[in-house]
Amino acid sequence: MTLPSLTPLTSEPVHAPSGPPLLEASGITVRFGGVTAVKNISLAVRPGEILGLIGPNGAGKTTLFNALTGFVRASEGRVTFDGRDITHAQPQVRAKMGMARTFQVERPFEDLSVLENVLVAAFLKHRGRAAENHAYDVLERVGLADRAAQPASQLNLARRRRLELAKALALEPRVLFLDESIAGLNPPGQQEMVALIRTLAQSGLGIVMVEHIMHVIMSLSDHVICMAFGELLAEGDPHDVAAHPDVIRAYLGDDHD
Amino acid sequence: MDSAQLTAFTQTLAQGLLTGGLYALIGTGLSLIFGVMKVINFAHGDFLAIGMFITLALFRAFHLDPYLSLLVAAPVGFALGYAIQRFVLARLGDRLSEASMLATLGLGLIISNTLLLTFGAQPQNINVPYAIQTVQLGGVQLSIPLIVAGLGTLASIGGLNYLLYRTELGRAIRATAQNPLGAELQGVKTTNIQAIVFGLGVAFAAIAGVLLMPLLYAFPTVGENYTTKAFIVTVLGGLGNLPGAVVGGLVLGGIESLGAFYISNNYRDAYGLVAFLLVLLLKPEGLFGKTVKRV
Amino acid sequence: MTASVTPARPRALTFGNVWISLALIAVMAVYPLLFGKSMNFGVSTLIFAGLAMSWNLLGGWAGQTSLGHAALLGIGAYTMTILATPERVPAFLGGPLAPWWGALIGMALAALLALVWGSLTFRLRGSYFTLSTIAVALVIRLVAINSDWTGGSEGLFMPELPRFLGLDLFDRQAEYWLAFAFVILTLIITHAVRRSRLGYALQAVREDEDGARALGIDPTRMKVIAFVISAVLTALGGSLYAIYLQAFEPHTLLELPISVQIALMAIIGGRGSIQGPAIGAILLAVFGEVFRTVFANANLLIYGVLILAVTLYAPDGITGLFTRGGRKLGTAR
Numbered sequence: 001m002t003l004p005s006l007t008p009l010t011s012e013p014v015h016a017p018s019g020p021p022l023l024e025a026s027g028i029t030v031r032f033g034g035v036t037a038v039k040n041i042s043l044a045v046r047p048g049e050i051l052g053l054i055g056p057n058g059a060g061k062t063t064l065f066n067a068l069t070g071f072v073r074a075s076e077g078r079v080t081f082d083g084r085d086i087t088h089a090q091p092q093v094r095a096k097m098g099m100a101r102t103f104q105v106e107r108p109f110e111d112l113s114v115l116e117n118v119l120v121a122a123f124l125k126h127r128g129r130a131a132e133n134h135a136y137d138v139l140e141r142v143g144l145a146d147r148a149a150q151p152a153s154q155l156n157l158a159r160r161r162r163l164e165l166a167k168a169l170a171l172e173p174r175v176l177f178l179d180e181s182i183a184g185l186n187p188p189g190q191q192e193m194v195a196l197i198r199t200l201a202q203s204g205l206g207i208v209m210v211e212h213i214m215h216v217i218m219s220l221s222d223h224v225i226c227m228a229f230g231e232l233l234a235e236g237d238p239h240d241v242a243a244h245p246d247v248i249r250a251y252l253g254d255d256h257d
Numbered sequence: 258m259d260s261a262q263l264t265a266f267t268q269t270l271a272q273g274l275l276t277g278g279l280y281a282l283i284g285t286g287l288s289l290i291f292g293v294m295k296v297i298n299f300a301h302g303d304f305l306a307i308g309m310f311i312t313l314a315l316f317r318a319f320h321l322d323p324y325l326s327l328l329v330a331a332p333v334g335f336a337l338g339y340a341i342q343r344f345v346l347a348r349l350g351d352r353l354s355e356a357s358m359l360a361t362l363g364l365g366l367i368i369s370n371t372l373l374l375t376f377g378a379q380p381q382n383i384n385v386p387y388a389i390q391t392v393q394l395g396g397v398q399l400s401i402p403l404i405v406a407g408l409g410t411l412a413s414i415g416g417l418n419y420l421l422y423r424t425e426l427g428r429a430i431r432a433t434a435q436n437p438l439g440a441e442l443q444g445v446k447t448t449n450i451q452a453i454v455f456g457l458g459v460a461f462a463a464i465a466g467v468l469l470m471p472l473l474y475a476f477p478t479v480g481e482n483y484t485t486k487a488f489i490v491t492v493l494g495g496l497g498n499l500p501g502a503v504v505g506g507l508v509l510g511g512i513e514s515l516g517a518f519y520i521s522n523n524y525r526d527a528y529g530l531v532a533f534l535l536v537l538l539l540k541p542e543g544l545f546g547k548t549v550k551r552v
Numbered sequence: 553m554t555a556s557v558t559p560a561r562p563r564a565l566t567f568g569n570v571w572i573s574l575a576l577i578a579v580m581a582v583y584p585l586l587f588g589k590s591m592n593f594g595v596s597t598l599i600f601a602g603l604a605m606s607w608n609l610l611g612g613w614a615g616q617t618s619l620g621h622a623a624l625l626g627i628g629a630y631t632m633t634i635l636a637t638p639e640r641v642p643a644f645l646g647g648p649l650a651p652w653w654g655a656l657i658g659m660a661l662a663a664l665l666a667l668v669w670g671s672l673t674f675r676l677r678g679s680y681f682t683l684s685t686i687a688v689a690l691v692i693r694l695v696a697i698n699s700d701w702t703g704g705s706e707g708l709f710m711p712e713l714p715r716f717l718g719l720d721l722f723d724r725q726a727e728y729w730l731a732f733a734f735v736i737l738t739l740i741i742t743h744a745v746r747r748s749r750l751g752y753a754l755q756a757v758r759e760d761e762d763g764a765r766a767l768g769i770d771p772t773r774m775k776v777i778a779f780v781i782s783a784v785l786t787a788l789g790g791s792l793y794a795i796y797l798q799a800f801e802p803h804t805l806l807e808l809p810i811s812v813q814i815a816l817m818a819i820i821g822g823r824g825s826i827q828g829p830a831i832g833a834i835l836l837a838v839f840g841e842v843f844r845t846v847f848a849n850a851n852l853l854i855y856g857v858l859i860l861a862v863t864l865y866a867p868d869g870i871t872g873l874f875t876r877g878g879r880k881l882g883t884a885r
Contacts, residue, residue, distance in 0.1 A: 071762065095768035103766070109759045112752075115564045120756045123749035124768040131749070132565040149562045171768060297679050348864055358617070358679060359819060360863045362812065366856030373850045481808055485690065488683055523698040530687045530694075537684055538672055 017049035017222055022206045023068070023099070023175050028077035030060070030067050030230075037063040039230045040077075045175055045206040050197070052221030052238065053210045056250055060230040061210045062104060065179055068208070069101045070094045081175070096124065100173035104180045104210075106164040108152035114163055115139065115148035121170035135170055142166045142196065158189045165196070176200065178209040182216050194220060214251075218242055226250070268397050269518040270511060275403045277510020278410035279465055283483055284490025284502040285414060286461030292497030293434040293454045296346065296357040300365030301487045302480030304334060304459045308466020309475040310372055316383045323383060323470050324405065330463040338459025343452040365480065372477035380474035388471045402471040409468045413461060414503060420457075421499075430454055434497075462487075482526075489533040495543020505544070508532075568746040568826045573739045576827055580732050584725065591724035597837040598731035599793050604817040604829035605738035606785035611815060612823030613745060614778040615758035616674070620685030622810035623692040624662045624783045628790025629797075629805060630702060631658030637711045640701065651713050651721065655791035659784045666783035670776040686808065693806035707801030710794060721795050734792055735830060738785055742826050745781075754778055786814075809852060816855045820862050822869025831871055 021044035030038040038060040045051050053061050066072035068079060070091035079087045081097055089097075108117050118135040126134045139145040142162040147155065155163060161181055168176055182193050190213070197220060201207050211217045217224065217238070224241040226233040234244040241247055287301050311333060312326040341364065349356045391398045421427035432440035433450045441447050465483075473479070490509055494501025509529045516528035536544060583594050603625065610616050632654035634640045641648045649657075673684045696702040710722075719726035745751040756764040757771040764771055794800060804810075821832015836858070840851045847853055866873050 069766070071765075090770070091762070091765040092768050092770045095766060101766050103763070107760050107763045109756050109763065111759060112755060113564060115562075116752065116755075119564055120752045120764070120769070121767040123752060127749065129565065132563065135564075136561050145561075148564075167767060297683075345860070345864070352863075352867065354679070355617075356863045356867065358682065359859055362816075363856045363858075363860035363863065366812070366852045367860070370847070370850040370853035370856060374847065374853070378849065478809075485686060485808075488686070492683065521698075524694055527691055527694045530691050534684060534687050534691075537676065537680055537687075541676055541680060 017046040019047050021046050023079070023081050023208075025068060025079045026077055028064060028067055028079070029075050030063050030072055031075045037230050038067060038074075038227075041225070041227065041232055042077075043208075043225060045208055047174065047204045047206050048201055049223065050201050050207045050209065050221050052217040052224040053208065053227065054212075054214065054217055054224060054241075054247075055227035055233065058229075059227040061227055062179060063230075064227070065101070065177055065208070065210055069099060069177055095171055095173075098172075098174035099177065100168035100171040100175070101177035102161075102164040102168050102179055102181055106157075106160045108155070108160060108163055108167075110151070110153040112152055113148065114144055114150050114152050114155065117152050117163055118166045118170045121167045124171050138166045138170045141169065143192070158185055161185065161189075161193070165193075169200075173205065175206040175208065178207065178211075180210055180212060183212045190216065214242070264396055265518070269514050271394075271397045271399060272403065273510040273512075273514025274507055275399065275407045275510070276514065277507040278407045279468060279506070280486050280490050280509050281503045281506025282410040282413055282461055282465045282468075283487045284494065284506050285417065285499055286458035286465075287487040288491045288494065288497055288499055288502040289417070289461070290455055290458040291491065292499065293430060294342075294346075294357075294451055295354050295497075296361070296455075297488075297496075298455075298458065299358055299361040299484060300368060300480075301361075301458075301462050302482065302484030303365040303368040304338070304462035304480070305466040305469070305483045306372060306475070306477065306480035307337070307368060308334060308463030309470045309473075309479065310376060310466075311463070312467045312470040313376075313381055313383060313475050323385060323467060326470075327409075327464060327467050330467045331460045334460040334463030335456040337456075339452045339456035341459070342455035343448070346455070347448055347451070365484070369477045369480060376475075376477060378477060380476040382474045383470060385471055400472070402468075406468040406472070409464065413464055417457070417461075417499075426450075426453070485526075486529065489529045492533050492541075493536055493544055495545055498543055498545065501543050501545050508544075565747055567743040570743065572825075572827050573743065576739070576830060577736060580735065584728055591728055593837070593841060595724060595727045595731050595796050596793075597834055598728070598735050599789055599796060600814070600817060600837065601830040601833040602731065602734040602738045602792075603786060603789045603814050604821065604833040605735065605742060606782050606789060607814050608782075608818045608823050608829040609742065609745065609785070610775075610778050610782040611818055612829070613751065613754045613758075614775045615754075616775055616779070617682045617815065618685040618782075619682055619808065619811045619815055620687075620689030621782075621786055621814045622806050622808070623689035624665070624786040625790035625793065625810065625814075626692065626696065626802070626806045627662045627665065628655065628658040628787030628792075629794035629800060630696065630708065630790075631655075631661055631787070632791040633708045633710055633794050633800075634701065636713060637708070640703075640708075648711065650716075651791065651795065652716060655788055658791055659787045662783040662787035663780045666779040667776060670779040671772070674772045674775045674779075685811070689806070689808070689811055693802055696802040696806055702802070705802060707799065707803075707805070708794075710798045713795070722798070727792070727796055730792055731796075734789060737788075739827070739830070741781065741785070746826060750774065750777060813852070813855065816859050820855070820858045820869055822871035822875075824868040825871040825875055828869050828871040832869065835870065 023045040026042045028038055028041045029036065041064055043051060055061055063072060067074045070089055074087060078085065081099060086094055109120065115135055118138055119131060122131040122135040136145060139148055142165055144159060144162050144166060147159060152163060165181060182190050185193060194216060197207060221238050224238045225235045226241050226247045228250045233246050233250055234241045283301065283305060287298055290296055290298050308330045311330045312323045315321040315326045315329060316323060346357055346360060349360060387401045390401050392401060392404065421430060429440065429445045429450050432443065432445055433447045437447050486509065490505040491502055493508055494505030512528045512532060513525055517525040580598060587594065607618065607621055610618055632651050635649040635654035635657060636651050638648045669688060673681050697705045713721045753764065753769045753774045756767065756769060757774050761771045817833040817836050818829035820836065822828025836855065839854050843854060844851065862869055
């Protein structure tokens with residue numbers, strides 16, 4: 001039995017994760033009132049490593065994401081970044097330390113231009129004209145430089161996604177959290193984004209990505225964690241996780257994409 | 258505490274609670290409007306001023322007993338509020354929460370300055386013989402207008418309760434408060450309901466104005482003070498929480514009266530403000546939290 | 553991508569439209585030549601123009617509507633006057649202070665108040681901040697009315713003041729140029745904010761606090777900084793206003809309508825533009841002067857009508873009508 005949405009891998013991950021983990025989370029549990037959205041999840045990301053987070057809708061992926069980036073308070077567990085305990089740090093503090101994220105529903109500052117959106121982030125590490133130049137460099141990297149002066153509100157979905165990524169990259173992070181950056185894009189758009197993410201990992205960035213599209217996550221990730229109902233279902237090498245009976249069951253029992 | 262001190266205490270507290278009843282009436286109107294439309298009405302006190310000046314004008318022109326002006330002030334207040342919501346605030350659309358603050362602030366300025374142009378800046382009062390009479394109730398002396406105000410408050414709030422929980426209109430109002438879209442889908446004409454709610458809120462302010470007239474001097478900017486009182490009451494009780502507004506009013510009346518008597522009369526208005534700031538900072542959902550039933 | 557030719561990079565990081573500011577400054581500079589007899593009007597208008605600009609750093613850029621700026625104005629006025637009055641200055645200072653020192657101390661006190669007040673209230677969202685400003689300002693007013701050191705409800709008289717840079721501070725001409733300098737200062741600071749990290753951070757926070765936090769911005773901190781700058785400038789304006797008034801009482805200086813007036817000038821003029829608040833203040837002052845015989849002391853009627861019209865038909869204020877589609881500072885929605 002194979003997963004319907006799983007297509008053969010076109011390439012192996014070529015980046016080489018190295019060194020000790022940059023981000024470590026252990027025993028993360030998030031409760032909202034009586035509901036446990038995330039239960040006892042642990043993970044670690046090394047520089048250059050791509051960690052894939054999969055699971056059916058409502059599995060708690062985004063909540064885990066929010067707990068890791070500080071937007072949701074973890075009820076239990078511990079998060080460390082570069083050896084420092086950041087379990088209780090505010091999102092802005094984590095961003096300053098080198099953690100950047102995108103949002104599942106991309107949220108550009110609509111009153112600002114594309115360049116200004118990135119500039120807001122570029123100011124984290126640069127001042128004045130240097131920040132502006134940095135913002136331009138990032139826009140070129142994601143292929144949005146020609147849209148710099150356009151109001152962010154006028155971008156289409158694919159470009160909004162790239163803007164979202166540009167804002168995160170302008171922070172010059174060491175770990176990048178991508179919340180469904182690829183789902184919803186057309187095939188060429190998906191390929192571009194996949195290539196971009198791979199380049200980023202090769203440059204030494206640790207990446208945690210939530211993604212719905214199985215073949216994307218399988219081809220990109222070094223390590224995959226599959227969640228269902230807030231709990232860990234399986235984790236390990238992408239192939240092994242994809243072949244895991246529980247994972248197959250979880251996906252077939254759900255309205256898969 | 259000897260008996261004289263005890264009498265002084267009960268006397269002060271009773272007066273405070275009766276004044277607090279009026280605050281409750283004012284705050285209930287504000288809270289009702291907020292509860293249904295999320296609009297903070299910055300003109301609330303100015304609607305109260307309208308109630309006072311209607312009473313004053315009718316007394317001057319026809320020597321009408323102030324309490325009979327209720328028959329004019331309440332419907333006029335309702336109509337005014339209905340029209341303002343229907344023709345002004347409804348136009349603000351989805352910018353409502355921020356823009357309505359500025360719009361009602363503007364309306365308040367228009368009202369107070371129109372009153373100023375019409376009646377002059379001089380504080381004015383009306384002379385009715387019973388205004389200075391008192392009755393003895395269990396060792397406590399209370400002025401008649403204050404007692405009437407307390408009864409008027411009870412009747413108004415009782416009436417509102419009946420309206421909200423025993424009538425079809427009340428059901429529609431509550432549905433609109435909880436979920437305007439859902440209410441609309443069920444056939445409730447929410448624009449009309451919202452206008453009715455604003456009308457009711459303004460009518461409550463106007464009624465409070467009438468009840469205050471025998472006790473106070475009327476001047477065009479008298480409303481400013483009462484807008485602030487209404488804010489205090491509603492924040493103490495929790496914005497949009499009607500039973501909370503009633504208790505908030507009584508609490509405000511009580512602390513003002515006791516503070517003025519035991520600490521310093523000069524700072525009468527400050528006690529409520531300090532309580533307001535403390536609640537805002539420490540318990541912004543109001544003294545009674547979110548568990549209490551809203552509108 | 554092969555980017556052998558670097559494409560032209562249109563700049564975002566500018567000071568904004570400096571020409572409008574220069575035109576505004578030119579108009580203010582010419583005024584005394586044309587209307588030398590109406591210096592009272594000129595001085596008070598410029599002071600309020602500067603106050604509206606100061607208000608806008610918080611109300612426009614940070615999107616936090618304050619209706620308590622009269623308290624900050626009062627801190628500037630009272631501090632300077634008390635410290636300059638021999639009978640009132642605290643003994644440990646060993647005698648009256650020159651008005652510029654007094655103004656500086658007033659600014660420091662205002663900064664301190666804004667720091668504490670902002671840190672406490674910016675955790676709250678929405679209208680709660682506005683409500684808190686009303687309450688804090690009213691408490692400060694009650695203290696001023698009921699204390700001896702503030703002159704109680706009778707207020708204060710300005711004592712003799714030493715000359716400032718050779719200027720007689722009670723000469724309307726001199727006061728005009730001081731007020732002129734005050735407006736220019738607020739313009740310069742606003743332009744600088746427009747180009748700074750603070751300016752962009754504030755715009756981001758105003759639109760989407762969580763989105764801003766993800767980019768390393770601390771919303772409360774940014775708002776507090778905007779509040780402190782706004783408070784410091786407002787207190788400076790207060791010191792100037794005290795010199796202009798020569799005598800003031802809490803019932804005129806610290807009342808809610810003064811706070812409302814400052815806020816409405818800025819909003820009617822357009823909190824979306826850099827110069828909007830100053831333009832709003834000038835327009836409202838001119839309207840007030842034109843209709844003075846009609847409305848007498850009911851001149852706030854104009855404010856009421858205009859703010860209602862602006863909220864209904866021109867959410868970006870009067871200047872917003874002319875810059876629609878152009879690059880704007882943005883408005884709080």
